[in-house]
Structures are given as structure tokens and as C-alpha cells.
Amino acid sequence: MRNFAYYPGCSGLGTSMEYDKSTRAVCKALGINLMDINDWSCCGSTPAHTVDHLLSSALSGRNLALAEEMEAEAMITPCPSCLSNLKGTVHRLSDRGFRHKVNNLLEKPVQRTMPVKSVLQILDEEVGSRELAERLPEKPLRGLKVATYYGCIMNRPPEVMQFDDHEHPMAMDRLMQALGAEVLPFPLKVECCGASFGIPRKDVVATLSGRLLDTAQALGAHAMVTACPLCQMNLDLRQGQAASVMGKEFNMPVFYYTQLIGVALGLPQKELGLSKLCVKPSIAFDAMRSNREQEPVSKSAGKKKPETKENS
Amino acid sequence: MKIGVFVCHCGSNIAGTVDTARVAKAAMEFPEVTFASDTMYACSEPGQDAIVEAIREKGLDGVVVASCTPRMHEPTFRRTVERAGLNRYMFEMANIREHVSWIGKDMEANTNKAIELTRIAAEKLRRNQPLYPKQFEINKRVLVVGGGVAGIQAALDCADGDREVVLVEKRSTIGGKMAKLDKTFPTVDCSSCILGPKMVDVAQHPKITLYAMSEVEEVGGYVGNFEVKIKKKPAYVNWDLCTGCGLCMEKCPAKKSTDYFNENLGKTTAINIPFPQAIPKKAVIDPDFCRQFTKGKCSVCAKLCPTKAIDFEQQEEFVTEQVGAIVAATGYDVFDISKYGEYGGGRLPDVITSLQYERLLSASGPTGGHVKRPSDGREPKTVVFVQCVGSRDKSVGRPYCSGFCCMYTAKQAILTKDHIPDSDSYVFYMDIRAPGKMYDEFTRRAMEEYGTQYVRGRVSMIYPKGDKYVVRGADTLLGTQVELEADLVVLAAGAEAAVGAPQLAEKLRISYDTYGFYMESHPKLRPVETNTAGVYLAGACQGPKDIPASVAQGSAAASKVLAMFAKDKLENDPVISMVDINRCIGCGKCIQVCPFGAVKEVDFRGQPKAEVIETVCQGCGICTATCPQGAIQLSHFTDNQILAEVNALCQP
Numbered sequence: 001m002r003n004f005a006y007y008p009g010c011s012g013l014g015t016s017m018e019y020d021k022s023t024r025a026v027c028k029a030l031g032i033n034l035m036d037i038n039d040w041s042c043c044g045s046t047p048a049h050t051v052d053h054l055l056s057s058a059l060s061g062r063n064l065a066l067a068e069e070m071e072a073e074a075m076i077t078p079c080p081s082c083l084s085n086l087k088g089t090v091h092r093l094s095d096r097g098f099r100h101k102v103n104n105l106l107e108k109p110v111q112r113t114m115p116v117k118s119v120l121q122i123l124d125e126e127v128g129s130r131e132l133a134e135r136l137p138e139k140p141l142r143g144l145k146v147a148t149y150y151g152c153i154m155n156r157p158p159e160v161m162q163f164d165d166h167e168h169p170m171a172m173d174r175l176m177q178a179l180g181a182e183v184l185p186f187p188l189k190v191e192c193c194g195a196s197f198g199i200p201r202k203d204v205v206a207t208l209s210g211r212l213l214d215t216a217q218a219l220g221a222h223a224m225v226t227a228c229p230l231c232q233m234n235l236d237l238r239q240g241q242a243a244s245v246m247g248k249e250f251n252m253p254v255f256y257y258t259q260l261i262g263v264a265l266g267l268p269q270k271e272l273g274l275s276k277l278c279v280k281p282s283i284a285f286d287a288m289r290s291n292r293e294q295e296p297v298s299k300s301a302g303k304k305k306p307e308t309k310e311n312s
Numbered sequence: 313m314k315i316g317v318f319v320c321h322c323g324s325n326i327a328g329t330v331d332t333a334r335v336a337k338a339a340m341e342f343p344e345v346t347f348a349s350d351t352m353y354a355c356s357e358p359g360q361d362a363i364v365e366a367i368r369e370k371g372l373d374g375v376v377v378a379s380c381t382p383r384m385h386e387p388t389f390r391r392t393v394e395r396a397g398l399n400r401y402m403f404e405m406a407n408i409r410e411h412v413s414w415i416g417k418d419m420e421a422n423t424n425k426a427i428e429l430t431r432i433a434a435e436k437l438r439r440n441q442p443l444y445p446k447q448f449e450i451n452k453r454v455l456v457v458g459g460g461v462a463g464i465q466a467a468l469d470c471a472d473g474d475r476e477v478v479l480v481e482k483r484s485t486i487g488g489k490m491a492k493l494d495k496t497f498p499t500v501d502c503s504s505c506i507l508g509p510k511m512v513d514v515a516q517h518p519k520i521t522l523y524a525m526s527e528v529e530e531v532g533g534y535v536g537n538f539e540v541k542i543k544k545k546p547a548y549v550n551w552d553l554c555t556g557c558g559l560c561m562e563k564c565p566a567k568k569s570t571d572y573f574n575e576n577l578g579k580t581t582a583i584n585i586p587f588p589q590a591i592p593k594k595a596v597i598d599p600d601f602c603r604q605f606t607k608g609k610c611s612v613c614a615k616l617c618p619t620k621a622i623d624f625e626q627q628e629e630f631v632t633e634q635v636g637a638i639v640a641a642t643g644y645d646v647f648d649i650s651k652y653g654e655y656g657g658g659r660l661p662d663v664i665t666s667l668q669y670e671r672l673l674s675a676s677g678p679t680g681g682h683v684k685r686p687s688d689g690r691e692p693k694t695v696v697f698v699q700c701v702g703s704r705d706k707s708v709g710r711p712y713c714s715g716f717c718c719m720y721t722a723k724q725a726i727l728t729k730d731h732i733p734d735s736d737s738y739v740f741y742m743d744i745r746a747p748g749k750m751y752d753e754f755t756r757r758a759m760e761e762y763g764t765q766y767v768r769g770r771v772s773m774i775y776p777k778g779d780k781y782v783v784r785g786a787d788t789l790l791g792t793q794v795e796l797e798a799d800l801v802v803l804a805a806g807a808e809a810a811v812g813a814p815q816l817a818e819k820l821r822i823s824y825d826t827y828g829f830y831m832e833s834h835p836k837l838r839p840v841e842t843n844t845a846g847v848y849l850a851g852a853c854q855g856p857k858d859i860p861a862s863v864a865q866g867s868a869a870a871s872k873v874l875a876m877f878a879k880d881k882l883e884n885d886p887v888i889s890m891v892d893i894n895r896c897i898g899c900g901k902c903i904q905v906c907p908f909g910a911v912k913e914v915d916f917r918g919q920p921k922a923e924v925i926e927t928v929c930q931g932c933g934i935c936t937a938t939c940p941q942g943a944i945q946l947s948h949f950t951d952n953q954i955l956a957e958v959n960a961l962c963q964p
Contacts, residue, residue: 167653167773187656187775187782215777 005072006034009079016229018273022258025271043085058105060089065108074115080154086116124171129178139180140264143291147186147216148172151228179264184219193234210242223253223284253281316347316372320354320379326413331423338427367396378406399442404433435960443886450536451636452877460488462851463641465866471519473874485590494674497723498754511591535846546626548597553621556593560613569601575668578678637873644807644852647702654773661687665805692799697739703806714806716858722758737764807856840869888929895943902935
């Protein structure tokens, strides 16, 4: 059992509950022990670091200090925005003067800055696509064509994030491939979806997210897979807005990669929060099912079928 | 001993922040100093004459000049004192420019430091001994490493100067990058038509020995007497028998071999001659693809070969050549475009390098000179060129300008229009750098006569959309983002040092910069020499260069070699190690540490002793520092002299 201090982030308790839920379920199933950080607070998200690096770092610093007390290998979070705040803080704290200023603001000083990683990195490094493929030789996601979408901050800036390629990341692709999904060569993997501009400039988000949906649709994707709560929301929730900008209809399920891993592992529906998705995922499940009907050799077909039925 | 001290102003370089008159006055107080003055430019003719005059009038036995770095003018002043009848080693230099005036502005502190450095020099000079060089014979053959256009030029010039030349090339044919080009800028003349005859000259020249498929393994010896071990890699074909008829290529069933010559655009047979004009025109087997090697049966070529030249058992061979000078002309490599993930190079089939595009344009290329997309063979109607891919970009560790990319991109845009008249070409550029003769006119022709659209800005990403590629970038002149749909994208990949260049540099004992390019002895005044005597540079191994510059440097290196060979004997530097035979205990530690193999063990009345081979010793002093007995001493830098310097600095 590998122990990690788990930081769900604010969105994990609100807008992206299904990400948090499915992360917990998948990690449990794969033998990764998530230990919740007691009394964690918001990392400041986008606003804090645009106003004041010191304040932003103190917010993350508090969480880092709390995590230090736990017996964990690393602090992990599913949310790329939390990740970039935490890793940015660790990066800045290497400057002794800055660390001193941050610690002055904190009740409990940051002592040793533990390593911070994304859940995606942990799944890629600790479990890995090979282990996943061995565990599931029947390739449960076979027949599903996915466009993997990482968002713009998961791997950037590269010198801070230090994981995967910042222009052409592959971690999610590897996991999906291991589970049998066909990963399409989605060229806009790290393009911006418009992020939090959804509030002040809906048109910008509709255009940018529309382009992502359009490209994925043109490639013939059954579904998109994301790793970021905000990206998922923009792509999933705004398909109507995107449609009016692009002049095309979209019906593209947008999954969290943890949800699809959960489906592949045969975890119960409820634990994956599939019902929280705006666009019904039935297209994706149909794709998997039709494939399985063509090839009745698959061992897990019987086990999976009722589940997909419920959903569609 | 009578010592004279001359303190140089170097204009305002030194005098601006050092009180040179006070330094001269202070020097008069040093032991044995009988004359001191400050002088405007010590290195100028009147400055040198004043030194000569002072030596003669005051009867000086040694001279200290406090001025710039010894790298710049030590040889100058040594000649000066020699002119006045002193031994050239009765001279010392104090560096009060680079070490004092250029790095500090405090006049008082600077002056004090200048005085201290001058005192150190004077104290050392008091213990100097006259040294005399020895003469040695030189071998007047030259080794040229690398058979690109620079190496070919250097080899031909040396051979025309009646010297024997050994030309070593790692590939199976000479010609280098230039042989792969279709046309050259700014004349748009056929590259192989101008290089081909030179390659034939190399093959036919009676003074040139060509080792293709060979690499330099070891370099021993010293200027005038190098001994070079050359590794001949197996071609699996006996080249003495091979006539280059090409029958084997026609019948070889393994047709998936890497085609280096066509930049991997096509595939070739496992036994092949890279191109029709290859020199030497001999077949080579690629064992990674040959069925005889991979599957253990086939040998179609062996059955067919009319001269029975195929030899699957061929092994590496080593030959040793004695030469007097070496020219390094190892060229460059093209930047690996896959380092730009956002451009998709190496991933997207129709995003190619300029050198690959050059092969598509070439009549001897994989498409017979018809421009076709590698993915589907369709003729592209919109071609987008992206410049500075791997040049002027710190984020990929290539902050330098590769120099020729602006020009070859303009050339390729012109050729594209010639090949496909109804095509459109776009060039994303940062600046146009076209400083050569007729160069700027040439890029203007691409824009004005050929209608190539130049967009000033960097490309942010390239991605496929249907069967086209979206090239997204900025137009910094319009201040807007632009997106173009291209059929083919050509990345102007910059130049980087050749693979293995640093390893060869270490064998040649020459220095190289952060990027692996070889360092010249002086960037302006000694551009083809290295800091190792007898080793010269030609072409892009020293930094990215276009064809005219490479050829010019090849000729320059050859002229340096010929000038050296004009002498029958060279003088060695007498600053070498000497063994005190009475102190030496024969422990052999000096033999172990000497990087040049200049110390050997000799038997002296039944006792083992060290002996220095005078012509091999480079005067580095490692043996001196190692010897537990202090028995081996570097002339001109003996323990006594160095201790005197330390004492002079640590005065109470």
C-alpha cells in the first residue's frame, strides 16, 4: 500500500464531485492509499496568484505544512490548478528569502516541502500502463475512440511541473490505450479551453471550447477525456453555446480519465458519478458494447453489460 | 641581475583606472630593478623600440612588462627582448588589464593590485634561466578528417601543394551535406554539378589517400610528427574488387534499409551505393537490414556479384598513418526537429526538415525531383516554411543563429514556385539575415519576383486538420494571430555540432564550446588554428557556415598547413619538464599522470628513472605537481620560481 496525502481542492467538493469520487474509487481499487489532509484550505485558485505571489504561496504553504505532518510519500491532487499552485509554491520556496516571508505569514512553518504530484502522475508512475494492461487483459474499453485533452496547465511551465511533455503529453494516452480504448491523435491536447473566462467573456470560451469539440468530433471521437475540472465543465456544460458559435451540433460525452478507468475496472456506477455528466455518456458505452457484441470472446462482457445498460 | 620594468597605459584601457606612473615608481623599489618607466603603448613600434633601447643602454638582464594578457602579446615581447640580445625567456609579463583595470573602477585598489602583480613578475624573473629550443624534423603529410566540401577543399589544396594527404570520411562516400543539396544559393546552380568534379578530383589525385567508412581512433604524437590510428569500418564488400556496377542493388530483396542519403525520406536496399556520383563508388551492406545478417540466409548479392566482392566475414581494420598536420573538417548535424513537440516534427509525416525538402527537390532524390508529400504522394499547393527551428532559441539550448537558414529557405521558396507554378509559399521568419554577397538581393527576389509571402513571427503550433496542416502563429507586424492551412510544412532546422565532435576534439586535444563546436585559437586573427599546434579547422565544425565560407576556410587551413610544411624543421617549446636524476626514485607516478605519454622509464645504472621525451612534452606541469620527491621540474615554472611569486604576494 502506497500512502499519499490527498488534496481534493475546492472543485472536488463542488463542481467536480464526480472527479473526486472516481479518483478515490480508482485509487482504492489500485492499492493507492489516499489520506485526506486534515483542515486543508483553498489554494487560492486563479485569483490569488494573479494578485500576490506571497499570499498565493502562503495559502498553498499552509496546506503543504499540514501535509508534512502526515506519513506520506507525496502530496497529490487531481486538479491541475491546485497542482500548479502547489508546485509553483514549492518552486518559489526554494528561495530562502521568499520562504522566510511565507513562513512569517503562517502559523506552522513549511519545513521540508514534500514532493507534489498530480493523481495522473501517480497513476502513470506508480501503477503504469503495463500493470493496468496486465490486470485487464480483456481490454474493457475496446471499441471506444477517445480524444485525450490535458488542458493548458497540467504540464506547464515544464521547469516547474516536471512531468510528461509540455507540448505533447502522453500519460493519459498510455492509460487509455492500456485499457483498450483507441486514442485518436488529438492535436489540441494542450490548447486552452477558455478556462475561467466563462464568467466575463462567454464568447471567448464558447469559441475556444467549440474548436476543441469540433476537432475531436471531426476525428471521429466517441468521447473526450479530461484531467481538469474547469476544462471538463467548459466542454461538457457549454456544448450548446459552442454549437451556436461553430454552427454545428455537438453530442460529445466528456469524461474524467478516472471515470473511464473506474468503468474499466468494473467499479459500481455510483462510485464514479457518471450521472453527474451533462452530456449523457451513452454514445461511449454503445461504442464499447457494439464492439463487444461483434467479438463475444471477451470474458468481462457479461459483467459489464448490465452496468452499461443502466447508463444508457 | 639588472631588471627593467615597463608599465603600459594601453591608452585608457589601463591608465583610466590604474595610476601607471605610481606603479613604475613603486617598481624602482623592488630588488634588482634598475630601470622602470610607464609607456603609452608597450606593444607599438616606439614602445618596443624603447624597451630595446633601455636594455642596451642600461645593460638590463631581464624585462617585466605590466600590460595585457600574455595570450595576446607574450610572443611579441619575447621577440622584442630577443631583438636586444637577451634570451626570450628572460622576460615576464604582469597582466594588469584583464586582471585589474577592466574588472575594477577603484583607482587606489587597482594601483595597489597592479604593483603587487608587477612585484610577483619581477621576483619570478630574478630566478629565470635562459632556455633554448631544440629543432626537430617534420613529416610533411597531412590528415584531413571529414570529407564534406570543406575537407575536400583542404585536401585538394594541400595535394595541389604537392603534399601527401590522408582523407578520412566516416560515411561510405565523401560529399557531406553539400552532396545532398539540390541547388545552392544565391546562384541557384546545381550543387552536385559543382561539387561532383571536386569529388572526382579527390578520387583521382595521386597525392590523396581516401579512407571512406573510417574514423579516427587515436591520435598520438605532436606537431610535425602525429601518429594517427584509423579505424576502417566493415563495408562487407571488398572494395578492391567492387566496380560499383550496381547489380547487387538491383537484385537485393531487402528494400527497407535506412536511406541516410535521402534523409530517411525513402527506403533503400540493404546493399547500396548511396548516390550515382558517390566517391568512392563502392557498395556497402547495412547489416541491420541485410537478410544474410538478420536471418542467416539470402546472399543474393554474393551470388550475382561479377567480381565476387561480397565478404560477409569482413571485420574492422586498423591502419596507422604518420602525418605532420591535421585538419578537422567534421561539419555539422541538423537539429532534431522532434524537440519541438508543438510542431509535430517526427510525428506528422508532412512536417519535414529543409534537408529532407532538398531531397524532394533534387532530381536524384527519392521522388525524382517531383515535390510530393511524404504521406500520400500528392503535390502540395501550399507550402509553409518555418524558420529558426533550433536556432536563436534558448529554450532548446540553441541560442545561436545558424546563419544559412534564411538563405536556403528563400532558395527553397523560389524552387517551389519553379516546380509547382500554381503553388503558394509562406515563410514565417524572425529576422532576415542575408549579409553575404548578393544574398539580400536573393531573398528580395523570393519575395518580389516569386511572390513568397513573408510573415514576421514565430509559429506556435502545427496540427493536422483533415489532410491539411493548420499552422498557427503570430504576425508581429500586423499584431495579430494568423492561421494558415498548408499541404506541406518545411521546418528550417538549425545546425548543431556533429555527433561525436567532442569525442574527436578530445582525441585531437583541441577545445570545443558549450555546443560542441571547435574553438579557434583567436576568433578574429587566428580563425583556422587551434590551441594545439599543428591542428587546424575547416568548415562548420567550428560553427555553422555556408558553402562559400566553408570552402574559404578549407583553403585557409590548407595554406596554414603548407606554410608550416615550407620549413624542414620546427622548434620545440623549451618550457618542458626536466628530471633531476639524483632525486628521482623511479616510482613512475609521473609516467602514470602524463596525459601526453611524454615520460618514460629508463634504466640508469640498474635503477629505474624517469625520462622526459622533449618533443612530446607539452609543459602542462602535472608531473611536477605529482612527483613526491620534487625531482621533476617544469622549466620556467620551477618550484623555486612559483614559491618566489607566492612570497612576493604575501609580503608583510
